[in-house]
Amino acid sequence: MANTKQLAELFRAVASNDALRAAGVAKRIAQDEADRGNHRAARDLLGSLNGFASTGQLHSSSLPVAQSMALQQCLTLLDNTAAFDDLELPTKTRDEFAVLSAEWKHRDELHKQAVPRRWRLLFHGPPGCGKSATAGALARSVGLPIYLVRFDSLIGAYLGQTALRLREVFRFAAENPCVLLFDEVDALAKRRGSPLEVGELDRIVIAFMQELEHARSDGFIIATCNLPQLLDDALWRRFDLQIPFPKPTRKQLASFVTRRCKGFQFKPTKTFLTSFSRVSSYAQAEQCVLNEARRRVLAQLK
Numbered sequence: 160m161a162n163t164k165q166l167a168e169l170f171r172a173v174a175s176n177d178a179l180r181a182a183g184v185a186k187r188i189a190q191d192e193a194d195r196g197n198h199r200a201a202r203d204l205l206g207s208l209n210g211f212a213s214t215g216q217l218h219s220s221s222l223p224v225a226q227s228m229a230l231q232q233c234l235t236l237l238d239n240t241a242a243f244d245d246l247e248l249p250t251k252t253r254d255e256f257a258v259l260s261a262e263w264k265h266r267d268e269l270h271k272q273a274v275p276r277r278w279r280l281l282f283h284g285p286p287g288c289g290k291s292a293t294a295g296a297l298a299r300s301v302g303l304p305i306y307l308v309r310f311d312s313l314i315g316a317y318l319g320q321t322a323l324r325l326r327e328v329f330r331f332a333a334e335n336p337c338v339l340l341f342d343e344v345d346a347l348a349k350r351r352g353s354p355l356e357v358g359e360l361d362r363i364v365i366a367f368m369q370e371l372e373h374a375r376s377d378g379f380i381i382a383t384c385n386l387p388q389l390l391d392d393a394l395w396r397r398f399d400l401q402i403p404f405p406k407p408t409r410k411q412l413a414s415f416v417t418r419r420c421k422g423f424q425f426k427p428t429k430t431f432l433t434s435f436s437r438v439s440s441y442a443q444a445e446q447c448v449l450n451e452a453r454r455r456v457l458a459q460l461k
Contacts (some may be wrong), residue, residue: 165191231326232312237305240295247407247441248289248414255402263301277399278379279371281344283387284404287440289391290383291342293404300337303378305338306331306454313364322366328368336377344382345389355454364391371397406439416444423452 163322169184208431243256262269262276269276277306282290308328315321332339341347350362368391385389397402407415412435420427431451438444 161176163365185461198337208346226428228358233309233324234306234331235309237295237298238308239454240299240305241292242299243293243296245412245418246289246292246296247418248293249405252402252404255400256293256300259297259400260300271283275399278376279374279397280379280381280403281384281395281398281401282381283384283401285440286385287405287442288406289441290404291340291442294338294340294383296341297379297381301338301379303336305340307340307342310343314347321363321364324371325363325366329374331378332378333375338379339376341382343385345384348382348391348394349389364394368397407441409435412438412441412444415441416448419448420451423448423455425452425455427451 165184165188169181173181235378243253248256259277259280272370282293284290295305312323313321315324315326328339332338348367349360371380373392413432416427417431418455435444436445438447
């Protein structure tokens with residue numbers, strides 16, 4: 160942990176109310192722990208610093224520093240997102256996103272008429288059926304960056320820490336137009352009152368719902384869910400739109416596979432398409448196509 164010299168410097172910074180200097184020392188202490196291989200300790204130290212900054216007891220000059228460190232832990236910028244044309248979506252779902260894109264394009268006109276656009280979205284359905292990919296496609300279509308919220312860094316070990324981190328994440332979305340993606344939100348917002356859960360988890364659900372309800376954003380906040388039956392009942396009304404993503408049909412899977420094979424410049428054989436009889440999601444189909452593409456490349460090198 161921190162040596163005496165580091166602690167003395169930290170205490171002097173706190174005593175003189177020099178928040179910027181204190182944040183810098185604390186960050187160095189956390190980095191030293193990371194360098195020693197104590198990654199969990201480093202993460203907890205940074206998380207504790209974020210909570211301290213969020214109390215408002217420090218000068219505002221420390222907030223950008225503390226916020227930056229917290230967001231580095233909690234948010235991951237996603238790239239190489241698919242386009243809508245690359246996805247196999249039902250016509251009704253595709254039409255829904257066309258309307259959302261139109262609302263985004265004409266958001267200023269809607270605002271002038273006091274008509275809110277829909278921007279808090281919930282995608283629900285079985286895993287591997289295109290929810291996260293569609294979130295990326297929406298971000299790409301409207302020209303916004305998409306950030307994945309990392310629950311492993313968001314959820315803190317101390318009472319109230321997660322709520323503070325949630326506040327910083329939503330504040331970031333309010334200040335920076337983007338798509339904020341809570342992937343597999345059922346891990347964060349399960350139905351309250353379960354005898355198997357501790358009280359802190361119920362408080363996290365409440366904090367998430369409050370932040371979502373009062374959030375501001377010039378982009379989109381999207382949550383995906385594999386097990387909608389586990390979500391808290393009160394969470395659903397916080398979203399402007401809920402879109403189901405059902406299991407793909409055999410026809411949809413065949414169309415998806417054919418398109419992906421074309422992207423790798425080979426034509427799927429009838430036998431290859433027949434092998435998808437046990438595949439039930441786009442994610443599984445994608446892996447099969449990738450395996451076949453690898454096999455063909457390696458066969459040419461022999």
